[in-house]
Amino acid sequence: MNKITIDKSKNVPLYIQLYSQIKRFIENGSLPGGYKLPTIRSLAKELGVNNITVINAYKLLEQNGYVYTKVGSGTYVCEDIKKEEDLDETFKLTDQGEIPLRKGIINFASSSLNPELFPVEDFGDLINRVLRRDGGYAFEYQDTRGYKPLRESIKEFVKKDEIFTYVENIQVISGGQQGIDVVSKALINFEDSIIVERPTYSWALASFESRGAEILEVDLQKDGINLEELEDKLKKFKPKFIYTIPNFHNPTGIVYSEDKKKKLIELAEKYETYVLEDDFASDLSFTEEKILPLKAYDKYDRVIYIRSFSKIYMPGLRLGFIIAPERLVSSFLKAKYVTDLSTSGLMQRAFDLYLRENIWKSHIGEIKQVMKKRFEKMGKGLQTLKNYVEFEYPKGGFYYWLRLKNNISAKNLYSKCLERNLLIVPGDMFFAIKKENNFIRLSFASCELEEIEKGINILKEVLEGESNENGIYLPII
Amino acid sequence: MNKITIDKSKNVPLYIQLYSQIKRFIENGSLPGGYKLPTIRSLAKELGVNNITVINAYKLLEQNGYVYTKVGSGTYVCEDIKKEEDLDETFKLTDQGEIPLRKGIINFASSSLNPELFPVEDFGDLINRVLRRDGGYAFEYQDTRGYKPLRESIKEFVKKDEIFTYVENIQVISGGQQGIDVVSKALINFEDSIIVERPTYSWALASFESRGAEILEVDLQKDGINLEELEDKLKKFKPKFIYTIPNFHNPTGIVYSEDKKKKLIELAEKYETYVLEDDFASDLSFTEEKILPLKAYDKYDRVIYIRSFSKIYMPGLRLGFIIAPERLVSSFLKAKYVTDLSTSGLMQRAFDLYLRENIWKSHIGEIKQVMKKRFEKMGKGLQTLKNYVEFEYPKGGFYYWLRLKNNISAKNLYSKCLERNLLIVPGDMFFAIKKENNFIRLSFASCELEEIEKGINILKEVLEGESNENGIYLPII
Numbered sequence: 001m002n003k004i005t006i007d008k009s010k011n012v013p014l015y016i017q018l019y020s021q022i023k024r025f026i027e028n029g030s031l032p033g034g035y036k037l038p039t040i041r042s043l044a045k046e047l048g049v050n051n052i053t054v055i056n057a058y059k060l061l062e063q064n065g066y067v068y069t070k071v072g073s074g075t076y077v078c079e080d081i082k083k084e085e086d087l088d089e090t091f092k093l094t095d096q097g098e099i100p101l102r103k104g105i106i107n108f109a110s111s112s113l114n115p116e117l118f119p120v121e122d123f124g125d126l127i128n129r130v131l132r133r134d135g136g137y138a139f140e141y142q143d144t145r146g147y148k149p150l151r152e153s154i155k156e157f158v159k160k161d162e163i164f165t166y167v168e169n170i171q172v173i174s175g176g177q178q179g180i181d182v183v184s185k186a187l188i189n190f191e192d193s194i195i196v197e198r199p200t201y202s203w204a205l206a207s208f209e210s211r212g213a214e215i216l217e218v219d220l221q222k223d224g225i226n227l228e229e230l231e232d233k234l235k236k237f238k239p240k241f242i243y244t245i246p247n248f249h250n251p252t253g254i255v256y257s258e259d260k261k262k263k264l265i266e267l268a269e270k271y272e273t274y275v276l277e278d279d280f281a282s283d284l285s286f287t288e289e290k291i292l293p294l295k296a297y298d299k300y301d302r303v304i305y306i307r308s309f310s311k312i313y314m315p316g317l318r319l320g321f322i323i324a325p326e327r328l329v330s331s332f333l334k335a336k337y338v339t340d341l342s343t344s345g346l347m348q349r350a351f352d353l354y355l356r357e358n359i360w361k362s363h364i365g366e367i368k369q370v371m372k373k374r375f376e377k378m379g380k381g382l383q384t385l386k387n388y389v390e391f392e393y394p395k396g397g398f399y400y401w402l403r404l405k406n407n408i409s410a411k412n413l414y415s416k417c418l419e420r421n422l423l424i425v426p427g428d429m430f431f432a433i434k435k436e437n438n439f440i441r442l443s444f445a446s447c448e449l450e451e452i453e454k455g456i457n458i459l460k461e462v463l464e465g466e467s468n469e470n471g472i473y474l475p476i477i
Numbered sequence: 478m479n480k481i482t483i484d485k486s487k488n489v490p491l492y493i494q495l496y497s498q499i500k501r502f503i504e505n506g507s508l509p510g511g512y513k514l515p516t517i518r519s520l521a522k523e524l525g526v527n528n529i530t531v532i533n534a535y536k537l538l539e540q541n542g543y544v545y546t547k548v549g550s551g552t553y554v555c556e557d558i559k560k561e562e563d564l565d566e567t568f569k570l571t572d573q574g575e576i577p578l579r580k581g582i583i584n585f586a587s588s589s590l591n592p593e594l595f596p597v598e599d600f601g602d603l604i605n606r607v608l609r610r611d612g613g614y615a616f617e618y619q620d621t622r623g624y625k626p627l628r629e630s631i632k633e634f635v636k637k638d639e640i641f642t643y644v645e646n647i648q649v650i651s652g653g654q655q656g657i658d659v660v661s662k663a664l665i666n667f668e669d670s671i672i673v674e675r676p677t678y679s680w681a682l683a684s685f686e687s688r689g690a691e692i693l694e695v696d697l698q699k700d701g702i703n704l705e706e707l708e709d710k711l712k713k714f715k716p717k718f719i720y721t722i723p724n725f726h727n728p729t730g731i732v733y734s735e736d737k738k739k740k741l742i743e744l745a746e747k748y749e750t751y752v753l754e755d756d757f758a759s760d761l762s763f764t765e766e767k768i769l770p771l772k773a774y775d776k777y778d779r780v781i782y783i784r785s786f787s788k789i790y791m792p793g794l795r796l797g798f799i800i801a802p803e804r805l806v807s808s809f810l811k812a813k814y815v816t817d818l819s820t821s822g823l824m825q826r827a828f829d830l831y832l833r834e835n836i837w838k839s840h841i842g843e844i845k846q847v848m849k850k851r852f853e854k855m856g857k858g859l860q861t862l863k864n865y866v867e868f869e870y871p872k873g874g875f876y877y878w879l880r881l882k883n884n885i886s887a888k889n890l891y892s893k894c895l896e897r898n899l900l901i902v903p904g905d906m907f908f909a910i911k912k913e914n915n916f917i918r919l920s921f922a923s924c925e926l927e928e929i930e931k932g933i934n935i936l937k938e939v940l941e942g943e944s945n946e947n948g949i950y951l952p953i954i
Contacts, residue, residue, distance in 0.1 A: 115613025123616075124608040131601040136592025139600075139793030174651060174795070178817040190667040190689055206815045212667055212689070316616030316822040318651070338683045340655040344821060345793040 006047050014049055015056035016236070020191075020214065022057065026066050026077050033079035037067060060236070063229075064216060065434035080435045106455040109423045110446040111250070111311060111398060117370060118314045119354075119363045126350040126359075138346045144337050146172025146321070147348040153355040154321050161282060162296040163305070163323065171322040171332050174343045175315075176280055176308030179322050180207045183241075183276055183304055185335035186328065188213045193239040197225055199430030199439070201250045204243055204278065213240075215432045220249070222392065224256035227263055234271040241274040241304065246294050248281045248397025251430045251441040255395050261294050268302040274325065276304045280311045283364050285396035286372045301325040309351070311398070311445075312367060313360070317347055371398070374444040374452060381456030382442075388463040398445040401427070404438040408466050411437060416466065422458040483524050491526055492533035493713070497668075497691065499534065503543050503554050510556035514544065537713070540706075541693060542911035557905075557912045583932040586900045587923040588727070588788060588875060594847060595791045596831075596840045603827040603836075611826060619822040621814050623649025623798070627829040631798050634832050638759060639773040640782070640800065648799040648809050651820045652792075653757055653785030656799050657684045660718075660753055660781055662812035663805065665690045670716040674702055676907030676916070678727045681720055681755065690717075692909045697726070699869065701733030704740055711748040718751040718781065723771050725758045725874025728907045728918040732872050738771050745779040751802065753781045757788045760841050762873035763849050778802040786828070788875070788922075789844060790837070794824055848875070851921040851929060858933030859919075865940040875922040878904070881915040885943050888914060893943065899935045 004021050006014055025031040038046070040054045047054075058075050061067040067075050130138050145151070151170040158165065173179045180203075188194065190212035196205065198217035208215060216233050219226040225244065233239070244264070246256040256264070268275045277294045285291050295305040308320040324332050336342075354360055378400060379393055389402040404410060410426035417424050427439025442459075444452060481498050483491055502508040515523070517531045524531075535552050538544045544552050607615050622628070628647040635642065650656045657680075665671065665688035673682065675694035685692060693710050696703040702721065710716070721741070723733040733741070745752045754771045762768050772782040785797040801809050813819075831837055855877060856870055866879040881887060887903035894901050904916025919936075921929060 112618060115617050118613035118616050120608065120613045120616065124605070127604060127608075128601070131597065131604075136595035136597045136791070139595050139597065139791035140592050141589060141787075141792040174817050177815070181816050185687055203815060203818070206811075210662055210812070210815055310618075314613070314616035315618040315818075318817065318819075318821045334683075335687070338654070338680060338687055339658050339816070340651050340795065341680070341792075342795075344795045344824065347821065 004047060006049060015053045015060065018047070018049075018053060018057035019060045022061060023064070023066055023214075026061075026081055027083065029083065031077050033077055033081065035077040037075040037077070039074065063232075078434055080437070082431065082433060082435055104421060106422045106451050106458070107446055108442045108444070108455055109425045110443055112315045112445055113312070113367065114446040114448075117367060118316075119359070120314075122359050122363070123314070123350060123354065126353045127346065129353065130346060130349040134349060138349050140345060142342040142345040142348060144342050145333055146170065146343065147345060147352060149356070150348045150352040151321075153352050157355050157360075158295075158307075158323070161293050163293065165323050169324050169326065169329055171324055171329070171336060172343050172348060173306075173320050173322055173336065174318040174340065175310050176278065176306055176320045177203055177207070178318075178339065179306035179308070179320055180204050180276075180278065182322065182332055182335045182339055183306070184208055184211045184213075185338065186331040187240045187274070193237040195230065195233055195237075195239045195242040196432055197244055197249070198432065199251055199427065199436075200243065200432065201245060201278065202429040205432050208243070217432050218242075220252060220254060222254065224254065224260035225264065227260065227267065230264075231267055231271075234267060234273065238271070239273055241276045242268065243276045243278065244294070245278045245280070247279060247291055248284065248394060248399075250280065250397070251399055251425070251427065251439075252401040253392065253394025253397055253399045255291055256294075258292075258297075261292075262297050265294065265297055265300060265302055269300040274302055274304055274328075277306065279305065279307045281397040282307070283312050284368065284371060284398075286368070286375055287395045289395065291395065295323060301327075304328065312364065313354075317351060319343065319347055319351055371444070373449060374447065377449050377452045378442065378444045378456065381453060385456070385460055385463060398443045400442045400444075402440050402442065404440065407438070408463065409437050410440050413440060413462060413466060416462045417459060420458045420462060422455050422462075424459070481524060483526060492530045492537065495524070495526075495530060495534035496537045499538060500541070500543055500691075503538075503558055504560065506560065508554050510554055510558065512554040514552040514554070516551065540709075555911055557914070559908065559910060559912055581898060583899045583928050583935070584923055585919045585921070585932055586902045587920055589792045589922055590789070590844065591923040591925075594844060595793075596836070597791075599836050599840070600791070600827060600831065603830045604823065606830065607823060607826040615823045615826050617822060619819040619825060621819050622810055623647065623820065624822060624825040624829060626833070627825045628798075630829050630832040634837075635772075635784075635800070638770050640770065642800050646801050646803065646806055648801055648806070648813060649820050649825060650783075650797050650799055650813065651795040651817065652787050653755065653783055653797050654680055654684070655795075655816065656783035656785070656797055657681050657753075657755065659799065659809055659812045659816055660783070661685055661688045661690075662815065663808040664717045664751070670714040672707065672710055672714075672716045672719040673909055674721055674726070675909065676728055676904065676913075677720065677909065678722060678755065679906040682909050685720070694909050695719075697729060697731060699731065701731065701737035702741065704737065704744065707741075708744055708748075711744060711750065715748070716750055718753045719745065720753045720755065721771070722755045722757070724756060724768055725761065725871060725876075727757065727874070728876055728902070728904065728916075729878040730869065730871030730874055730876045732768055733771075735769075735774075738769075738774050742771065742774055742777060742779055746777040751779055751781055751805075754783065756782065756784045758874040759784070760789050761845065761848060761875075763845075763852055764872045766872065768872065772800060778804070781805065789841065790831075794828060796820065796824055796828055848921070850926060851924065854926050854929045855919065855921045855933065858930060862933070862937055862940060865937075875920045877919045877921075879917050879919065881917065884915070885940065886914050887917050890917060890939060890943060893939045894936060897935045897939060899932050899939075901936070 006017055040051050044051045044054045067077055069075050151167045154170050155167055184207045188211035192213050193216055194208045194213045195216045195218055197220045216237060218230045246261060279293050282293055295303045305323040309317055322332060388405055391400050391402045414424055414426040425441040427441060428435040428437055483494055517528050521528045521531045544554055546552050628644045631647050632644055661684045667689035669690055670693055671685045671690045672693045672695055674697045693714055695707045723738060756770050759770055772780045782800040786794055799809055865882055868877055868879045891901055891903040902918040904918060905912040905914055
């Protein structure tokens with residue numbers, strides 16, 4: 001612990017300085033899991049600070065999942081803190097490499113529809129119309145903000161979600177991930193804090209981390225983020241933004257209550273920060289309930305709204321948009337320029353017609369029907385696994401998020417399922433700091449009904465085997 | 478100057494620490510142009526370091542263009558050091574906003590062919606073939622490394638440039654700018670040093686700066702980068718890479734000599750760094766001379782080769798590739814994933830056929846003929862401006878780089894030309910540190926021959942006016 005330096009002339013509170021440095025030692029492995037931290041008194045003395053500084057730092061470390069306290073014994077570093085290498089693992093899994101996506105595999109991991117559901121014919125016709133109409137102009141560099149008629153169509157498109165905005169606030173992007181990347185470039189400087197939900201989408205985390213951000217997790221409850229914990233962290237860390245997926249959350253499927261949506265925005269206003277809303281599946285609701293994006297409630301212009309067209313239309317479009325708070329429009333524009341100059345003009349022009357002529361409406365109608373059947377099929381199957389898993393029914397989107405009972409390890413389960421030609425996603429990749437090894441995510445986005453049935457059966461058999469191996473259900477006669 | 482802190486326990490030499498901090502104060506304006514730095518002796522005393530530390534820091538600042546020495550008087554901060562806001566200015570200019578690209582304007586600023594030259598018909602046919610052949614699969618998420626058949630085609634395509642590589646080392650990207658962004662993400666951490674040519678492509682600079690890099694400039698000579706200056710900086714700063722455009726350089730049009738290409742690679746090997754080669758126009762040579770990419774000479778696997786298809790084929794493709802040194806393949810892959818998951822499958826599949834069936838060959842043949850005529854036309858016109866400008870003839874590419882004589886200001890010239898409906902690029906945006914205000918870049922990429930003639934005439938009239946206004950040519954009778 002002798003490498004810690006406290007700089008009293010800095011603008012950062014001493015306990016935060018101490019927290020950050022210990023945190024980094026834990027993350028890079030110099031303080032390994034199980035390591036006992038110095039006592040409060042001795043560390044305070046060594047650093048020449050008050051006891052209360054060390055107490056506050058240790059408390060924060062505990063709140064953020066880095067250490068735990070054993071009463072009467074001291075403070076210890078947690079096991080399973082995420083390391084740099086874990087990104088490699090996540091990567092291997094989500095990379096569409098040859099091994100996981102071998103033929104005949106049942107894919108409960110995919111976050112996009114199976115290609116048979118894509119509106120390819122409609123889209124092919126639109127591409128040809130654009131080629132005839134615009135010729136080479138469809139292949140020029142486009143305005144970095146996006147092709148203006150498309151931005152007009154988007155402005156109209158989002159009215160159904162009660163978002164009322166201006167063409168000037170719309171930034172076209174090449175898919176949702178690029179949106180996250182552009183916002184990160186524009187807003188995150190080295191060592192800035194960012195708040196994320198626990199758990200959350202792993203490639204958003206990777207993007208924030210790549211900018212050198214300090215990630216802070218706040219627990220997700222059934223109706224959305226834990227507001228008390230959030231406010232506490234907003235106060236202490238003054239984060240650049242709060243990243244959230246308020247509807248059909250990835251991976252948990254959670255939808256924020258309307259009340260929490262409103263309160264989240266109030267908190268962003270109160271602490272003068274932003275909310276980055278990642279909306280990848282708003283159109284894919286299975287209920288009659290009105291579920292609106294956060295942005296629809298954004299009376300303070302605090303919500304950065306990213307909407308991807310990849311998940312529901314076609315990933316290959318590489319198309320989406322940001323609706324930016326007025327103050328951020330020009331910084332996003334610059335970041336987009338640095339990122340790739342502009343988005344494909346051909347795709348923008350074809351998709352403009354797709355929106356403008358309301359072709360999307362019949363497509364979405366069909367997709368919803370198909371997805372709802374898959375959702376029900378998987379839900380019914382999962383009912384039969386209640387001995388092994390706990391879950392909630394999502395109201396839309398693609399995902400079931402399962403907590404494994406009986407200490408079953410998600411990683412073992414993943415490997416065993418893969419041996420049986422079933423691909424699932426172990427949940428640890430969705431945690432920013434302390435990994436959890438007893439969750440899995442199942443997606444029904446790309447599987448036909450028979451595949452869902454088959455997959456669930458495999459899962460059941462594997463779970464039964466696992467439980468037996470662990471000896472948990474061996475009857476004691 | 479009282480905010481400087483020298484940390485003797487750090488791994489960074491003291492004079493570099495001192496240099497970096499003074500540099501930052503100059504860049505952020507706290508030390509304004511004309512400010513006299515403390516004497517060597519007094520600063521050394523204040524900081525508790527040797528005189529030689531301050532001497533070395535001041536020397537570096539001078540070498541890198543931040544300060545100048547007046548003999549017998551002291552060390553002063555230079556005027557015209559680039560500021561954050563300058564990016565805005567660059568941006569306004571290169572952004573395809575409504576003002577600069579109004580109708581009827583003659584565009585000597587564009588770096589892409591006029592759309593009439595795009596192979597739209599061929600490409601439209603290929604898109605339709607792909608749609609028929611692959612259906613929805615063309616719109617799936619693609620392998621993040623790129624569509625494998627395209628990577629095979631690229632491997633064959635670069636053989637003509639004497640680059641022999643493996644499919645595994647090829648990373649498909651959505652255009653050259655994304656390539657720069659991906660490499661920056663993978664290699665640059667906060668405060669890492671990067672070497673660039675002086676002058677260089679401004680949006681590469683913006684990308685490096687966005688990662689928090691320390692930019693170091695090395696002068697460009699007629700046959701390539703100044704190798705002595707380069708070696709000196711390699712030794713002192715251990716940069717992550719050297720960014721270069723060795724063929725038909727942007728903005729200068731320079732081609733590195735074969736000898737310098739080889740020596741540059743030797744230096745990269747010697748100092749264990751990389752060369753990032755930006756190749757946007759290799760196919761566009763006007764001479765019979767064999768001009769090869771750096772990568773063709775890369776026996777040490779030190780060259781990161783970025784090739785864009787935007788400039789010579791169509792910008793709207795948003796397509797290019799990186800050939801990565803073996804050791805960097807997986808870090809680029811991860812960075813690409815974070816950036817946008819994958820590149821459009823439709824474009825990749827259509828372009829695969831374009832390369833595979835050698836359709837590009839006839840296109841390039843035509844383009845070369847057209848460009849050569851434009852190059853000659855502009856060159857001839859510029860001959861008549863010899864009283865006002867100096868320049869070299871480029872051997873290929875799109876650009877003439879003009880030094881303005883008689884203290885004519887490039888910015889004034891830009892404004893006056895714009896009033897007359899001629900768009901040119903003032904050269905200051907191509908300098909990373911100290912801006913130069915007496916260069917302009919003229920591109921002949923997108924202008925028909927008559928437009929070139931008209932544009933040069935306008936430029937001539939404006940230059941004559943400028944010179945008169947400056948009173949330089951008023952005859953003294």
